[in-house]
Amino acid sequence: MIVTFISQCEKKATIRTRQVLDAFAQRIGDNTWQTIITQDGLNAVKSLLKKSATKNTSVSCHWVRGRSHVELIWIVGARNKFNDQGFVPVNSTSKNLSKNHWENDWEYLPLIKALVAISALLHDWGKASVLFQNKLRKKEKRRESDPVRHEWVSCEILNALISRSSEKSNDESWLNVLIEGNWNETDLKKEIKDLSLKKGMLSELPPLAQLVAWLIVSHHRLPIKDDRSYKDKFMDNMLSNILKIIDREWGYSTQSNKDNIPKCFEFKEGLLSQSDQWMKSLQKWAGRLLKEKRLAEQALQNGAWRVILHHARLALMLGDHYYSSCEKDLHWKNKLNLIANTDIQGQPKQYLDEHLVHVSQNALTVAQSLSRLESDMQYAYDIQALKKTSQVGFEWQDRAVKSITQFSSDNSGSKERGWFIVNMASTGKGKTIANAKIMQSLSHEGNAVRYILALGLRTLTLQTGDAYRKDLGLDRNELAVLIGSKAYQELHEQKTKQSQDTPTYYGSESNEDLLDDQLEFDDSFTPDFMNVLFPANKAQRNKAFLYTPVLVCTIDHIMAATETTRGGKYILPCLRLLSSDLVIDEVDDFDQKDLIAIARLVHLVGMLGRKVMISSATIPPDLAKGLFNAYQSGWKLYCAFKNITLTKISTMWVDEFGSSIQLQEVNENQTYNKNHDDFIKKRCTQLLYQPVKHAPEYVSCSSIVNESSDSLEKKYSDCIKNQIEKFHQYHHTIDKITGKRVSFGVVRIANVQTCIRIARYLMNAEWSKDV
Template identity: 40%
Template sequence: MNILLVSECSKNALTDTRRIIDQFAERKGERSWQTAITQDGLAMLRKLLRQSARRNTAVACHWIKKDGQSELLWIVGNLRKFNSDGSVPTHTTQRDILRSQDENQWQTAESIALLAGIAGLFHDFGKANRLFQAKLNGKASKLSEPYRHEWVSLRLFQAFVGEDSDAQWLHRLAVITPGDEAAILERLIRDHLDTKPFNPFDLQKGLKTSLAQTIGWLIVSHHRLPKASQDNAPRLDAMDQWMCGTRFNPAWNSPQCQNDDWQTGDWENVWRFDADTPIRSQTWCNKAKSLAKRAIKHRQLQENDWLQDSFSSHLARMTLMLADHCYSAGEAKTYWQDDSYLAFANTDPTTKQRKQKLDEHNIGVGHNAVLLAKSLPKLRQTLPAITRHKGFKQRATIEKYRWQDKAYDLAKGLADASTEQGFFGVNMASTGCGKTFANARIMYGLADEKLGCRFSVALGLRTLTLQTGDALRERLHLESDDLAVLIGSQTVRQLHELRNKSARDDAESSPAEQSGSESAEALFAEHQYVRYDGSLDDGRLSQWLKPSRSLHQLLSAPVLVSTIDHLMPATDGERGGKQIAPMLRLLTSDLVLDEPDDFDLADLPALCRLVNWAGMLGSRVLLSSATLPPDLIGALFEAYLAGRQIFNASRGYTSLGICCAWFDEHKSAHSIHADLADFFYCPPSLCAAAHGCLGWDESVAASCFMPSDCQFPIHCRCD
């Protein structure tokens, strides 16, 4: 095939690009190349360009066809250098006149940044205690303290806030000095030592205001969400009082405080700060003043009840955790250190020597949390995606699979509406009708083709996960960069590969091999699609992803096929680091739950949490199984609806109901539903459309699985 390569790289990226492309093609200009190349050669060229891609990389590849027309194959690097057809603009300006790059519909983005930033300034204050510092010095007799540092940090923040309003303590933070520490420590509530210490979130004595409570919650949960023991489990009917009631206590965060082996000195030393808190650092005070002044100017921060805004509060927590992981992994930065401040935050995992100063660490985490939160609205645009894929659009040639075309057409028609209203779909086609490929086509149809398609397929069985990944890869000719399969078990993967190898060895050669047309142009047209392989723009996020290939795949792959346990940690939160990648995945891609009825009743709460978070983070959701019970669908729809309402509120969207769709090998139908009752009671015409080929009637419904007056469009599997 004949290709044309155009480079719009700059700086060092231009040199690297020329070095790579010169090995494959002849230059036709300073920034253009043309050559005849095989499909394998083109794949290798793209791979090399992608491996060396940096912020200033921008290369477009065009296929020059026999009729003289050209078609864009892929873009590596900065998409903004080209339009959707791969053309370069005639005139450009560096001035962002319309400020279009800054436009987003995140109405609470600045608030999320400030919540995470202020919490970051205080999040590790508790590490200043004598026991923790002794542990870093290698002089501690025990590897833990009676209270985790998050709990001590929460108490210190509570002591700083006192009984002030949000406006009052923010103004005090805006003028804070190292000399203020003494008065703050005098107000410190010391658990186990003080008589009847009260709950930090007590509405009478503790953190009373919404902003202070939210920041306190971020501080105490920045490693893991508080988990009550079985004998101290909270009541579900008293959920609103979990934090502010009497049952919230240190044992939820620090269960070791209930052990009997703590000495009197341990209880005292966990509340002693020989090296002082970071308030004694003038550098920390300067950063706190700057952030507080910014918070005072942002009126929304003091007006909203953030603990009731799940979207903003959970994203603030995720941002704080991500900033903590990023900064802790880096080297110490002396410009954020006060030379006179001596407490440390952590040690180097290799040398075991103390690494980052405590004032520097809190400043760095707060600073990075603000920057990361501000980058979240643009995160989706910086991640790889798939678009203009002919395999998704290609019409079925076999009658058995023509229903997929109707499903794709329906999804395409709902693409714009589902952006603001969300999407909850049910694919109940019979076994053997091609649900796996139909699911992919439906999700592609729902996506904005200019932005690209990203979706995750979550299954319960490891072997089925591998089979699904293979099916999509072979049917759509996806490469490893485009489709990631994660199962969490190397043994299962090896057995699956051995089984596939044996099957290939026994199979006859394909028709293409027999005809010698493996590199034919028609075959390539079947493969070709634009791959947006832009590297992650935000260096902080890229730095966090770099050490772990599996995490990078979990977030970066346009299509992810995994066992559901790779996504479930998004809602669990017992370990903060495990929650970040699944949350980012749900935030930047849609979700397909394949065979959710394989799970038993005990798994339903976990499934509902996952679907609820998918809705809250803006994902579209598709359920896929030939045998879905109506109770399961209803529970998952209600969970999605509740999550989507939170997401819509964060965007300022008017709640117009959820775009719902039903697919099978006979018909595809859709309707809009704003509540569960409406969802179950669909119009008779919709039932007729969904079940016209089955001879659906009320007597069948009564005899199978639902009341006779229910017109929910689900297949009757009564044979």
């Protein structure tokens, strides 16, 4: 093929681009190249350009297809240097904006930043206790649990500070104490001892203090109680009512080492009031938080507080994770001997006030970057396979895309709404490619993709990754494949163990890897604002997980966003969901416990303002309706957070026979249920006219239900063996040479251990003479 390259690079990117293109093509102008090249050679050029790309890179490639036709193939780097056809503008205008575009609809960002800053400055306040300092300074490091965890102690100190203020129920009172910096440590220590045994402490705090206390108490783990009976009878939208039932027994104390409880509330080396930098930061951000009181009251009324706390906790934990993995600040001016953690040799690493101030700074930077993570991430453009007309038998894919295009033109702003899509095309009809085409048509410009494809099986994940590379032409810069090393059931079982205290040697539970499993990707350019999220030694894989346009993974990795109750494994999935839509393939393959977790995940996706598609040929009506209900409740919170008045959700049903798109009012479940039932009726009617490819036969096992556990499995295995022989008689083929009857079949069993036992039984079973 004959191709033309046009470079609009700036600064040093111009030199690097010329070095690559000069090696493959002839320069026919200062910034233009042309050559005859194969597809493999063109792929190599694109890959080399991406590896050396920076924010100043911008290169387009055009295919000269004839005397009168030139087609844009791809653009590497900044796309704003070209139009949709790859042409360079002859003139441009500029407009001075008072705010960056990514901040325009984040009204609550100042409140998030103020909450993050104050919470970060106080999150490890409890580490100043005698018990924690003695533990860090011990020469012999032993695995031992704190009788009361330091995050709960930090909340107790905050509670005591508020109790010492003039008006306990008023946020202005305790914030002014921090602003003026006139609190007395001696009085505060006495107040802590007096209040340390009081229950219901969190719910008695004033509103802003409740928000701060939640962030402090949950910055390592969510409150969890071994007795889960409260979940059946409690569901409340008021933060104060939620905090009313949480106390020290929710995972913040242990039965062991009870004699040392008083040491958790002794502070012989002070409470950091002698640290000038820490006090200065507290004064600054207490003032900022006080200014955002009106916003906080508004959020507590409309429900947006849930989204605010989600983002704030994410920023706080990521900031803590970042600085905990850094070395100590050699320039820190210290007046105290309180330490926050130790290094791997057990030596003191970071001072406590140093740690708190730096975590606050890093967490603020993360909070500022959240809006950019939502809007400035990479999309995959110029996917030729998605531009082509579908092959015969798969025309329904293009019809679905046309229906979205028509709906968008008839309903302005529809692509900014929530979308809940049900794809029920039959097996073998090309749902995987159709999902990609649909998600591309739902992008803002209708010509790019960015989404997560979540699957249940590791083998299916690998196969889908290979299919995307082969059929869609996505390279390793555009597609990342993440394979889970454990089934989701192990994640579910892990939840029962997470309430147990697993202490660390080094005093920092935040210094952990955020991504454990293997990620297949190619390292390439990522924007500068992502550098503040991760330390350099851990950045490569984490950035690829977030920045790569299409992520194919086992669903357990994304479920970590809602199922992780302890540690930071939820951070990367949550950050990814800020900027990615979600497609769940074969959603009906999961059991009931998994579906509860999937519903939580779908709720989170709605709360973050992203689109959801569930895809399978056999989706039960209750499953689709239940997941939509979870999605719409999340979308309602997102609308409150973004002050969106057009809260309607675009609902879509699609299969090989047609598609239907409806605008759905939030909380009108009956309307959605009727629309879904109407779609299913039409689908069933159409399927009646299709040739029968699979005829089921139901085998009754009622006679063995009452068998003892020892004989039940043998009887069940006998049923399977007898049915295999029966199907063999019906569906065999006679070999022309030997005259033997040959048939092939599969016995599908979900549980691995059961599958092994039945396989062994069938191998050793006595079969009929003609089998």
